[in-house]
Amino acid sequence: MSAAKRPAKAIDRRRFLQDASRGVAGCALAGMGLGWLATSTARALPAQALRPPGALAEDDFLAACIRCGLCVRDCPYDTLSLAELGVDAPATGTPYFTARDVPCEMCDDIPCVVACPTGALDHGLDRIDDARMGVAVLIDEERCLNALGLRCDVCYRVCPVIDEAITLEQSHNARSGHHAIFMPTVHADKCTGCGKCEKSCVLPGASAIKVLPHRIALAEAAEHYKLGWKENNPLVDELIDLPDRLPGPGTDNLVAPGGYEPAFKLPGGPGQ
Amino acid sequence: MKLKTKSPIGAEAIEAKGWIGAHRFLILRRISQAFFLSLFLIGPWFGLWWVKGNLSGSLTLGILPLTDPFIALQSLVAGHWPEMTALIGALIVGVTYALIGGRVYCSWVCPINPVTDAAHWLHDKLNMPKGWQPKANTRYYMLAMVLAVSAATGTIAWEFVNPISMLHRGLIFGVGFAWAFVLGVFVMDFVLARRGWCGHLCPVGAFYGLLGRGSVLRITADKRAACDDCMDCFAVCPEMHVITPALRGGDDDTPLILSPDCTNCGRCIDVCSVDVFHFTHRFDKTPSPGRVRTPSNSASGADKAA
Numbered sequence: 001m002s003a004a005k006r007p008a009k010a011i012d013r014r015r016f017l018q019d020a021s022r023g024v025a026g027c028a029l030a031g032m033g034l035g036w037l038a039t040s041t042a043r044a045l046p047a048q049a050l051r052p053p054g055a056l057a058e059d060d061f062l063a064a065c066i067r068c069g070l071c072v073r074d075c076p077y078d079t080l081s082l083a084e085l086g087v088d089a090p091a092t093g094t095p096y097f098t099a100r101d102v103p104c105e106m107c108d109d110i111p112c113v114v115a116c117p118t119g120a121l122d123h124g125l126d127r128i129d130d131a132r133m134g135v136a137v138l139i140d141e142e143r144c145l146n147a148l149g150l151r152c153d154v155c156y157r158v159c160p161v162i163d164e165a166i167t168l169e170q171s172h173n174a175r176s177g178h179h180a181i182f183m184p185t186v187h188a189d190k191c192t193g194c195g196k197c198e199k200s201c202v203l204p205g206a207s208a209i210k211v212l213p214h215r216i217a218l219a220e221a222a223e224h225y226k227l228g229w230k231e232n233n234p235l236v237d238e239l240i241d242l243p244d245r246l247p248g249p250g251t252d253n254l255v256a257p258g259g260y261e262p263a264f265k266l267p268g269g270p271g272q
Numbered sequence: 273m274k275l276k277t278k279s280p281i282g283a284e285a286i287e288a289k290g291w292i293g294a295h296r297f298l299i300l301r302r303i304s305q306a307f308f309l310s311l312f313l314i315g316p317w318f319g320l321w322w323v324k325g326n327l328s329g330s331l332t333l334g335i336l337p338l339t340d341p342f343i344a345l346q347s348l349v350a351g352h353w354p355e356m357t358a359l360i361g362a363l364i365v366g367v368t369y370a371l372i373g374g375r376v377y378c379s380w381v382c383p384i385n386p387v388t389d390a391a392h393w394l395h396d397k398l399n400m401p402k403g404w405q406p407k408a409n410t411r412y413y414m415l416a417m418v419l420a421v422s423a424a425t426g427t428i429a430w431e432f433v434n435p436i437s438m439l440h441r442g443l444i445f446g447v448g449f450a451w452a453f454v455l456g457v458f459v460m461d462f463v464l465a466r467r468g469w470c471g472h473l474c475p476v477g478a479f480y481g482l483l484g485r486g487s488v489l490r491i492t493a494d495k496r497a498a499c500d501d502c503m504d505c506f507a508v509c510p511e512m513h514v515i516t517p518a519l520r521g522g523d524d525d526t527p528l529i530l531s532p533d534c535t536n537c538g539r540c541i542d543v544c545s546v547d548v549f550h551f552t553h554r555f556d557k558t559p560s561p562g563r564v565r566t567p568s569n570s571a572s573g574a575d576k577a578a
Contacts, residue, residue: 019407022407023406023407023409023410023413024413026406026410026413027410027413027414027416027417028417030414030417031417031418031420031421034417034418034421034429034430034432034433035421035424035425035429037432037433038421038425038427038429038432039425039427041432059426060351060352060426062350062426062427062428063347063350063351063352063426063427063428064347064350064352064354065428066328066329066339066340066343066344066347066358066428066431067326067328067329067428067431067437067441068325068326068328068329068330068339069324069325069326069441069444069445070324070325070329070330070331072445073315073321073324073325074324081445081446082441082445082446083448084442084445084446084447084448084449084450085438085447085448085449085450085452085453086448086449086450087448087449091432092431092432092438092448092450093328093431093437093438093441093445115331116355117329117331117337117339117354117355117357117358117361118329118339118347118352118354118355118357118358119352119353119354119355119358120352123355
């Protein structure tokens with residue numbers, strides 16, 4: 001009497017095809033919605049939300065992070081939290097921190113990376129100075145006290161990679177005419193993005209120096225420009241290297257010994 | 273109300289076994305659900321960090337890693353090869369549920385189960401219509417869809433909407449607006465579709481069901497000859513189609529409930545006043561004669577009488 005024992009009829013096949021196509025269609029529709037959500041949430045990672053040290057690039061991160069929160073639990077400074085839905089934060093349940101609230105203290109043993117069971121935080125990161133959570137950018141030069149010519153220096157002093165990630169670059173203070181400006185200057189190749197500078201900026205409210213994700217903070221190097229002071233190779237290998245017109249023997253510079261008389265002289269030129 | 277005697281569902285079982293006896297597995301299940309939730313909550317609430325993390329991934333007593341194998345699978349198809357810790361964790365969870373029945377997760381651990389059970393209780397109390405009833409195998413299409421979207425977008429796709437993680441993580445780490453997903457499931461099961469979520473759509477349940485296809489722990493209708501057709505087991509079973517082959521089978525059919533959809537919740541055992549059902553293992557070969565068929569007890573006869 002069970003359905004399985006009945007011989008299959010044509011009507012069963014039709015029924016099956018109808019049910020199957022209905023199921024496929026419904027789920028395809030749901031899948032499109034889910035796919036849209038998965039890609040749009042990934043794009044919507046807000047600029048002030050920083051990933052923990054060693055986090056893979058955002059695209060890879062969302063394939064790897066299972067949102068278990070073990071990194072959050074093992075952070076001794078309660079820096080990290082899991083994003084909550086609807087709060088201005090990255091994909092629900094993924095770990096992040098906001099530097100102005102609690103920065104990363106850059107523990108030597110990097111407990112958050114050790115805790116990660118999936119490698120969404122790359123276990124290859126063994127020196128915290130190699131972490132690249134973001135890049136500090138002195139974003140408001142109109143209000144930064146140092147930029148105004150005062151000596152605040154707090155962001156520079158608190159930097160765990162002081163004199164490498166942030167230096168104070170001296171320049172002339174044109175306003176007073178006889179003082180110096182000590183400009184906090186970030187060097188992206190050394191900055192870990194820990195956010196201690198952003199946290200300690202003395203300005204009320206938002207910080208003048210902010211840690212931004214690399215994708216926002218950094219431009220791409222222009223491959224089609226050659227930096228002549230770094231690379232001597234000409235763009236085209238066969239280019240003829242003409243002699244530079246330096247004063248000296250064999251040139252039309254009469255001042256230098258061995259110089260010769262030019263074939264013609266410009267009116268009002270030298271020697272008249 | 274049931275069809276035959278017009279008495280409330282489970283009334284005979286309560287009469288025969290007492291209220292506790294007729295709700296044994298329900299009580300145990302609620303205790304189990306509360307136990308697994310509280311394991312995760314005593315850390316953040318009382319600072320006792322026996323278990324860290326959540327159902328997606330956890331670390332117990334600093335040594336035992338556990339990972340949701342369905343999430344690990346999505347991660348794999350999304351193109352990430354997880355660290356060994358997560359793989360071992362997924363293996364431990366996977367093997368455990370493969371042995372005790374994949375959907376034991378659904379009825380004994382999953383925090384959404386009390387939500388949908390509550391929705392069903394209310395649905396029943398208010399005599400709501402069945403509503404939208406997609407095929408029970410729609411969940412497998414959902415499962416395939418989730419894996420396809422994970423592969424296409426390179427993300428662990430279901431975790432963007434999974435009401436289980438939304439609720440569980442929300443309780444442990446802070447909920448934000450994630451309660452909306454939980455409310456959505458409740459409203460759906462209450463108003464739109466009876467047993468709609470867990471019984472028809474949830475891809476997590478589908479995954480665990482497939483995982484536990486060969487599970488050792490099974491329920492048997494070994495005393496099916498004693499069945500008096502009260503239909504209470506069908507009324508309480510969240511996946512009622514799983515009962516029929518075992519209970520209504522003939523002498524040669526196995527009395528074991530082997531469908532991967534069975535959640536091993538044990539409500540059928542509770543609610544049967546003549547103790548037809550028992551927990552056993554899948555290799556149980558105890559002979560179990562089918563019911564002696566008389567005009568009054570055949571299934572079709574009962575249907576017509578109703």
